[in-house]
Amino acid sequence: MARIKDEDIQLVRERVRIDEVVEQYVTLRNAGGGARKGLCPFHDERTPSFNVRPAQGFYHCFGCGAGGDSIKFIMEIEGLAFAEAVERLADKVGLQLRYEETGAPTGPRRDPGQRQRLLAAHKAAAQFYAGQLFSASEAAPGRRLVTDRGFDQAAAELFQMGWAPKSGQALTAHLRGMGFTEQELVVGGLARKSARGLFDAFQGRLLWPIKEISGEVIGFGARRMFDDDFMSGKYVNTSETPIYKKTQVLYGIDLARDPIRKQSQAVVVEGYTDVMACHQAGILTAVATCGTAFGESHARVLRRLMLDHDAFHGEVIFTFDGDEAGQKAAVKAFEGDEEFTGQTYVAVEPRGMDPCDLRLTDGDEAVRELISSRIPLYRFVLDNTLERYDLDRGDQRIDAVRDAVRLTASVRDASKVDAFLREIATRVGTDIDLVHAEHRKAGQHKPAAPRATRAAVAEPEPAPEPAVFASFGAPQFADEREALKALAQFPHLAGPIAAELTDEDFVHPVAREIWRHMAARGLPTGPDSGWVPAVSDALPGDDLRRVLGVAAVEPMHASEQSAVAVVPAVMARLQELSIQRSIADVKSRLQRTDPTAPEYQEVFGQLVALEQRRRGVRERSLGAAAP
Ligand code: ZN
Numbered sequence: 001m002a003r004i005k006d007e008d009i010q011l012v013r014e015r016v017r018i019d020e021v022v023e024q025y026v027t028l029r030n031a032g033g034g035a036r037k038g039l040c041p042f043h044d045e046r047t048p049s050f051n052v053r054p055a056q057g058f059y060h061c062f063g064c065g066a067g068g069d070s071i072k073f074i075m076e077i078e079g080l081a082f083a084e085a086v087e088r089l090a091d092k093v094g095l096q097l098r099y100e101e102t103g104a105p106t107g108p109r110r111d112p113g114q115r116q117r118l119l120a121a122h123k124a125a126a127q128f129y130a131g132q133l134f135s136a137s138e139a140a141p142g143r144r145l146v147t148d149r150g151f152d153q154a155a156a157e158l159f160q161m162g163w164a165p166k167s168g169q170a171l172t173a174h175l176r177g178m179g180f181t182e183q184e185l186v187v188g189g190l191a192r193k194s195a196r197g198l199f200d201a202f203q204g205r206l207l208w209p210i211k212e213i214s215g216e217v218i219g220f221g222a223r224r225m226f227d228d229d230f231m232s233g234k235y236v237n238t239s240e241t242p243i244y245k246k247t248q249v250l251y252g253i254d255l256a257r258d259p260i261r262k263q264s265q266a267v268v269v270e271g272y273t274d275v276m277a278c279h280q281a282g283i284l285t286a287v288a289t290c291g292t293a294f295g296e297s298h299a300r301v302l303r304r305l306m307l308d309h310d311a312f313h314g315e316v317i318f319t320f321d322g323d324e325a326g327q328k329a330a331v332k333a334f335e336g337d338e339e340f341t342g343q344t345y346v347a348v349e350p351r352g353m354d355p356c357d358l359r360l361t362d363g364d365e366a367v368r369e370l371i372s373s374r375i376p377l378y379r380f381v382l383d384n385t386l387e388r389y390d391l392d393r394g395d396q397r398i399d400a401v402r403d404a405v406r407l408t409a410s411v412r413d414a415s416k417v418d419a420f421l422r423e424i425a426t427r428v429g430t431d432i433d434l435v436h437a438e439h440r441k442a443g444q445h446k447p448a449a450p451r452a453t454r455a456a457v458a459e460p461e462p463a464p465e466p467a468v469f470a471s472f473g474a475p476q477f478a479d480e481r482e483a484l485k486a487l488a489q490f491p492h493l494a495g496p497i498a499a500e501l502t503d504e505d506f507v508h509p510v511a512r513e514i515w516r517h518m519a520a521r522g523l524p525t526g527p528d529s530g531w532v533p534a535v536s537d538a539l540p541g542d543d544l545r546r547v548l549g550v551a552a553v554e555p556m557h558a559s560e561q562s563a564v565a566v567v568p569a570v571m572a573r574l575q576e577l578s579i580q581r582s583i584a585d586v587k588s589r590l591q592r593t594d595p596t597a598p599e600y601q602e603v604f605g606q607l608v609a610l611e612q613r614r615r616g617v618r619e620r621s622l623g624a625a626a627p
Helices: 006-015 019-022 070-080 082-092 114-133 137-148 153-157 170-177 182-187 253-263 272-280 296-305 324-334 338-342 354-361 364-372 377-386 394-410 415-430 431-443 447-458 469-470 474-489 491-498 509-520 531-537 541-554 561-593 600-624
Strands: 002-004 037-038 051-055 058-061 100-101 162-164 191-194 197-200 203-211 219-226 235-237 264-271 286-289 317-320 344-348
Touching: 002 006, 002 082, 002 191, 002 296, 006 070, 006 082, 006 531, 019 051, 019 058, 019 070, 051 541, 058 531, 058 541, 070 082, 100 338, 114 137, 114 162, 114 182, 114 203, 114 531, 137 153, 137 162, 137 203, 170 191, 170 197, 170 469, 182 191, 182 197, 203 344, 219 541, 253 264, 253 286, 253 296, 264 272, 264 296, 272 364, 317 364, 344 377, 344 600, 377 394, 377 415, 394 431, 394 474, 415 431, 469 509, 469 541, 474 491, 474 509, 474 541, 474 561, 491 509, 491 561, 509 531, 509 541, 531 541, 561 600
Parallel strands: 264 286, 264 317, 317 344
Antiparallel strands: 002 100, 037 051, 051 058, 162 203, 191 197, 203 219, 219 235
């Protein structure tokens, strides 16, 4: 067995910026005091309680209690083992990890992370395929299709389009030559195994590499080019593998990530060529699902990118066909998450053209116009509903209103319901009172229960804590909590005073235990994002780790600038309290001592010394607080 050297794990923590890691998945905004905040990726929430402290290399969610360092974050969000997460981060910062042997020396060398290997294989595969498209003569039909769809070589290269050779052996041979194992190719979905051996998963197909938000290739979309293709389906995607999860994948998200953030807009189209057409036309926020319907996981990815000032203000624009399937999809989306629905728009091309066809026929400008002609989803659904009625007939108008008010069932915001009802009245051409009456009638049959359930599920209560941990939240321990924060967030500033602290200066057992581990580790003399994670590792038990996590991220009422003054003051305050406790003890002993006894003078001397010490600490804390 081999394991990664401890000092290399530490190096990874120091070099990796946790906010940069988290920002691959969650948009963070500055929350003051050096902290950053976003929507928690580990539970469903509408207001951000997910805190990240770059200087401490730590994150903590006050909603669900999730917390840890950058390694833990990657483990949790990607479902990786510890070593795999470390390897992934090391890759990101260009650090060559060293391994040391543990246990049986004759055992096989540990596989340095399956995920890393699969990603490396996909990267190599994408490069290989891309090289084929514009060089291999057999790829001519592929090149023709690229041109026919209105793309030049530069566009194909931007999306790293590729060609899977017909032979069925080329990629396998190439990757085997690079040292990838048979098993890696099969598990990664790049090759298949048959009785006659290994053969390429895609043969004679035009390819689009599917990438993660970070830009890493995790699979391929493949278009059929030949009639004798052994695979059925015009388009085939990589099947589920350890790195490819279709319910979360959005094609183009690697390129669209930053534009989506900046513009607070995402355009969801249907195919690979539609994404390309949009990007070519200047709609840089376009993405597509890969062989699956747009679902809650996809919505979550987009929502996290578009977080803006505590709330989700972005708009998601779907390009639906005007056809039956598109309408069904729209109605289904309408019945989903209400907040998401409220910001959902539909861009419908009247002739039923997708963005790629539209660009071919009418050019880039037409694609931009299509997107800017978006209408709110509710209006689109309303239009589709009303279309089924002949609004020139009185009886049909009543049926239309009855049908339309049902659409408000999924809208919880009363003001929005009212606006919607007024729109129905206008569109149908009827009195608003009639619409209100139908709405009231519909409401009487409407079960109210599911709403409450959904609200309850949305924000889970934090897990109950054992009594000792709960008591640490009591007001009398506020100074100790503040001191832990000072130590965790600004250890290099707290250090000079912390050097004089003893275990007794902390009263609460939780604070004392964490302090003991901090002291054992030694306080860093300068900013060190690897320190808190290292202390966290050493702590026995998740509850202690969680308290440390909170201390590392909870705002201190001190900005990075004022920390120089505030932190020593907080530490001095802790010392002062501790000295006060000793003074109380000594005074009590003094009261119980006979003034004529010889030990009285000794105890009295202790009291004087303590009072002196207290004054010193107080002066120091005041001195530190001066500008
Ligand atoms: Zn959370």
